[in-house]
Amino acid sequence: MKTETPVVKxxxxxxxxxxxxxxxxxxxxxDDTQTQVFSKMKITPVNGNTLxxxxxxxxxxxxxxxxxxxxxxxxxxxxxxxxxxPSEAFTLExxxxxxxxxxxxxxxxxxxxxxxxxQNEPExxxxxxxxxxRPDNLSVFTTKIIADKKDYPFLLSNxxxxxxxxxxxxxxxxxWNDPFAKPAYLYALVAGDLxxxxxxxxxxxxxxxxxxxxxxKGNEEKSHHAMESLKKSMKWDEERFRLEYDLDIYMIVAxxxxxMGAMENKGLNIFNSAYVLASKETAEDRNFFxxxxxxxxxxFHNWTGNRVTCRDWFQLTLKEGLTVFRxxxxxxxxxxxxxxxxNDVRNLKAAQFPEDAGxxxxxxxxxxxxxxxxxxxxxxxxxxxxxxxxxxxxxxxEGFQRGMDKYFELYDGQAVTTADFTHAMSVANDNYDFSQFxxxxxxxxxxxxxxxxxxxxxxxxxxxxxxxxxxxxxxxxTKEPFHMPFLLGLLDSAGNDxxxxxxxxxxxxxxxxxxxxxxxDTETFVFANVNERPVASLNRNFSAPVVLRSDLTxxxxxxxxxxxxxxxxxxxxxxxxxxxxxxxxxKDENHQVDELFIKAWGxxxxxxxxDEEFKAVCLSLPSxxxxxxxxxxxxxxxxxxxxxKLFKLLANTYKLELASIYNDLSTERPFKVDAKxxxxxxxxxxxxACLSTVEEHxxxxxxxxxxxxxxxxxxxxxxxxxxxxxxxxxxSLKEFYDKFKDQTLVMQKWLSVQASSCDDTTFDKVQELMKxxxxxxxxxxLVSALIGSFARNKxxxxxxxxxxxxxxxxxxxxxxxxxxxxxxxLAGAFNDYRKMPADLxxxxxxxxxxxxxxxxxxxxxxxxxxKTLNS
Ligand code: BES
Ligand code: ZN
Numbered sequence: 001m002k003t004e005t006p007v008v009k010x011x012x013x014x015x016x017x018x019x020x021x022x023x024x025x026x027x028x029x030x031d032d033t034q035t036q037v038f039s040k041m042k043i044t045p046v047n048g049n050t051l052x053x054x055x056x057x058x059x060x061x062x063x064x065x066x067x068x069x070x071x072x073x074x075x076x077x078x079x080x081x082x083x084x085x086p087s088e089a090f091t092l093e094x095x096x097x098x099x100x101x102x103x104x105x106x107x108x109x110x111x112x113x114x115x116x117x118x119q120n121e122p123e124x125x126x127x128x129x130x131x132x133x134r135p136d137n138l139s140v141f142t143t144k145i146i147a148d149k150k151d152y153p154f155l156l157s158n159x160x161x162x163x164x165x166x167x168x169x170x171x172x173x174x175x176w177n178d179p180f181a182k183p184a185y186l187y188a189l190v191a192g193d194l195x196x197x198x199x200x201x202x203x204x205x206x207x208x209x210x211x212x213x214x215x216x217k218g219n220e221e222k223s224h225h226a227m228e229s230l231k232k233s234m235k236w237d238e239e240r241f242r243l244e245y246d247l248d249i250y251m252i253v254a255x256x257x258x259x260m261g262a263m264e265n266k267g268l269n270i271f272n273s274a275y276v277l278a279s280k281e282t283a284e285d286r287n288f289f290x291x292x293x294x295x296x297x298x299x300f301h302n303w304t305g306n307r308v309t310c311r312d313w314f315q316l317t318l319k320e321g322l323t324v325f326r327x328x329x330x331x332x333x334x335x336x337x338x339x340x341x342x343n344d345v346r347n348l349k350a351a352q353f354p355e356d357a358g359x360x361x362x363x364x365x366x367x368x369x370x371x372x373x374x375x376x377x378x379x380x381x382x383x384x385x386x387x388x389x390x391x392x393x394x395x396x397x398e399g400f401q402r403g404m405d406k407y408f409e410l411y412d413g414q415a416v417t418t419a420d421f422t423h424a425m426s427v428a429n430d431n432y433d434f435s436q437f438x439x440x441x442x443x444x445x446x447x448x449x450x451x452x453x454x455x456x457x458x459x460x461x462x463x464x465x466x467x468x469x470x471x472x473x474x475x476x477x478t479k480e481p482f483h484m485p486f487l488l489g490l491l492d493s494a495g496n497d498x499x500x501x502x503x504x505x506x507x508x509x510x511x512x513x514x515x516x517x518x519x520x521d522t523e524t525f526v527f528a529n530v531n532e533r534p535v536a537s538l539n540r541n542f543s544a545p546v547v548l549r550s551d552l553t554x555x556x557x558x559x560x561x562x563x564x565x566x567x568x569x570x571x572x573x574x575x576x577x578x579x580x581x582x583x584x585x586x587k588d589e590n591h592q593v594d595e596l597f598i599k600a601w602g603x604x605x606x607x608x609x610x611d612e613e614f615k616a617v618c619l620s621l622p623s624x625x626x627x628x629x630x631x632x633x634x635x636x637x638x639x640x641x642x643x644x645k646l647f648k649l650l651a652n653t654y655k656l657e658l659a660s661i662y663n664d665l666s667t668e669r670p671f672k673v674d675a676k677x678x679x680x681x682x683x684x685x686x687x688x689a690c691l692s693t694v695e696e697h698x699x700x701x702x703x704x705x706x707x708x709x710x711x712x713x714x715x716x717x718x719x720x721x722x723x724x725x726x727x728x729x730x731x732s733l734k735e736f737y738d739k740f741k742d743q744t745l746v747m748q749k750w751l752s753v754q755a756s757s758c759d760d761t762t763f764d765k766v767q768e769l770m771k772x773x774x775x776x777x778x779x780x781x782l783v784s785a786l787i788g789s790f791a792r793n794k795x796x797x798x799x800x801x802x803x804x805x806x807x808x809x810x811x812x813x814x815x816x817x818x819x820x821x822x823x824x825x826l827a828g829a830f831n832d833y834r835k836m837p838a839d840l841x842x843x844x845x846x847x848x849x850x851x852x853x854x855x856x857x858x859x860x861x862x863x864x865x866x867k868t869l870n871s
Contacts, residue, residue, distance in 0.1 A: 054126035115192025125184035188265030264301035321384020338567035359871035495563030613679025685716035702728030791829035809847035820858035
């Protein structure tokens with residue numbers, strides 16, 4: 001039984017720090033198990049003579065104040081409290097010891113492969129040394145690293161290298177200074193025997209910045225895409241946001257063991273190697289795309305996160321939501337804007353909407369947490385980015401950019417709040433009133449818009465009635481209405497946008513952009529001079545992140561699919577129709593799929609005026625999660641089968657067209673990583689997936705696999721073979737393994753594709769794969785690829801026997817003992833708890849209760865699963 005319930009932290013309890021650490025000089029004597037850390041801090045008291053420093057898993061060796069031994073301290077509950085300190089500025093020296101090799105949590109200083117590296121956000125620095133480890137303490141860091149020269153030729157930290165040299169006993173040292181005051185979470189240290197590729201970037205003011213990407217030896221050739229992405233990011237931020245880089249050096253280090261994707265440490269980003277390494281033989285197009293976007297994201301943090309940082313961790317969306325918005329815009333400017341938006345929304349609906357409808361639901365600015373690491377969520381990130389996008393929609397690009405300029409003008413070098421961001425946006429735009437808009441920060445849950453339309457032929461009026469409501473979420477039984485920007489168009493029968501004029505309202509000023517403001521629970525908009533019944537294109541570009549329910553007819557959706565001038569809504573209309581059909585199939589297994597939909601799907605397929613990638617996304621069916629979202633107790637096997645049936649029907653109906661698309665795209669062409677080439681490969685992969693369900697094309701995937709010259713084609717064909725259990729599947733898996741078994745990133749794909757199959761053999765397969773030498777429970781990427789993929793495999797996780805969820809519960813326990821963050825991510829598989837059928841729910845309840853009550857369970861897993869059980 002768990003004896004002490006973990007401490008809950010509240011936003012409302014925020015107090016400014018009692019002291020400021022102005023500067024800190026660190027000295028590391030690196031050693032696998034006994035690293036010595038010497039810290040010398042210049043501290044200014046702000047309030048009182050008692051100082052509390054955070055420290056976890058540290059061995060304290062000595063404390064000195066102003067050069068004298070100091071013993072007026074006690075260490076309790078991971079806090080070192082020093083009392084009777086000077087009331088004037090003083091120096092504090094601390095010596096402590098840490099064990100990087102034992103640090104399997106990968107938080108603080110740890111070893112990944114043969115290298116030392118660090119991860120300090122949000123609260124990892126306290127596992128390196130005692131410190132005011134909170135983001136509103138900004139200090140200037142200087143670091144001296146001492147280590148064996150042969151094993152660790154590269155010694156890196158933030159800022160500029162100011163000194164280096166050799167020492168006795170084969171050791172050497174380096175001293176780094178970062179002139180920018182920063183919170184400890186942005187601190188980084190790396191030591192290793194690495195390969196490096198170098199380049200330079202000339203900033204718009206003419207400074208040369210040295211760029212370095214450090215990777216394991218032998219991987220140099222795979223790091224050029226990351227380097228190119230970095231240069232593109234630097235240029236884009238200058239052009240679109242007028243933001244220039246501020247140090248003379250920018251380093252990226254790739255490590256194999258990393259909890260997250262990447263980290264924006266000042267001047268020394270540390271990346272999961274999955275977001276650095278890519279070659280056409282080993283990386284899929286989505287990896288190339290992901291690298292560009294993550295490199296961009298971490299680079300953009302230099303201004304939105306590092307120069308202006310967060311006052312406390314409740315403000316996380318201040319830097320993450322904003323930086324995700326920036327990286328989304330970066331990707332959209334460099335690739336296909338429509339496809340990027342569609343994919344971002346797909347991702348939001350597939351992962352954030354369920355989070356907001358489940359036990360972990362929280363506002364983008366949470367009010368409390370037990371373990372901050374649990375709050376790097378889809379809500380903080382993706383919904384946070386949608387909220388920033390709404391400012392952008394409300395103010396337009398120019399107004400938004402004025403707000404950004406104001407934000408940096410007011411807050412550069414400070415730790416601020418989301419309210420400060422809103423303030424900047426407002427004062428830069430004639431004191432725009434964001435008071436109601438601020439509810440987006442405080443209220444959880446996805447709002448629902450119920451829309452009804454009416455056309456009055458005689459009066460030539462079109463009336464739109466919008467009703468908003470937001471479901472209750474944990475701790476928030478009732479909600480106030482949101483202010484949301486709602487983009488709309490009215491199409492005439494030729495498919496052209498009509499000129500909009502509102503009859504009953506005075507907010508006409510945004511109408512030329514098609515922008516309506518929704519504020520009240522019910523809003524009515526009456527459009528005048530509407531000469532024929534229009535088809536309404538609602539919530540264009542997904543301007544408000546909501547669930548939309550409307551009285552549009554199937555004919556309207558078909559019309560929008562073919563004619564909408566908003567690409568997002570062309571896509572969305574197709575999804576709506578597909579969803580309707582899947583629902584009907586679930587209700588009645590003899591349901592005849594709507595001819596209208598089959599035809600509309602075919603017209604998109606045969607439309608030569610739309611590009612390949614857009615075509616592929618428009619033709620893809622809604623995800624299982626999209627379907628499940630609207631069902632109280634979803635039966636995932638039935639959803640899978642219904643989707644399958646629909647997919648097969650479409651594929652068989654259009655097999656000739658699909659085959660000709662596939663063949664046209666199969667002609668030899670040089671491998672390129674641009675939007676056009678990636679789109680072609682995507683459509684070809686889609687056509688292959690369709691054709692593989694058609695009897696006479698069952699051999700196609702194996703053939704594609706055999707002749708593939710890039711990883712995208714290889715994985716497209718392999719996953720089709722695995723999912724459909726096609727001829728050649730086993731040989732292909734074996735060949736793939738033999739070819740790539742020494743490359744862990746590629747093996748992650750191999751593990752993941754097998755663990756994701758809905759087939760009932762997957763369960764045993766996963767047990768077997770866990771024993772394979774390529775698997776390692778200590779590496780989060782591998783845990784996620786094999787166990788995580790199985791946990792996300794809805795059909796197998798929810799297997800009628802309960803074996804799927806029992807297995808995941810056991811894995812949560814095992815992984816938790818190694819790495820609580822990795823385990824906590826697996827625990828998300830139980831978020832569906834409330835929507836499980838009774839017998840499975842019983843099983844889940846027993847498993848989760850045992851975990852929550854065990855005193856071995858980490859805070860991370862405890863917080864998630866106790867919320868799950870209470871839902
Ligand atoms: N600051 C985060 C990294 C981080 C997250 C550190 C959680 C510690 C705990 C970084 O900027 C980030 O957001 N990384 C994302 C990728 C990004 C493209 C959304 C990640 O790691 O998933
Ligand atoms: Zn980030």
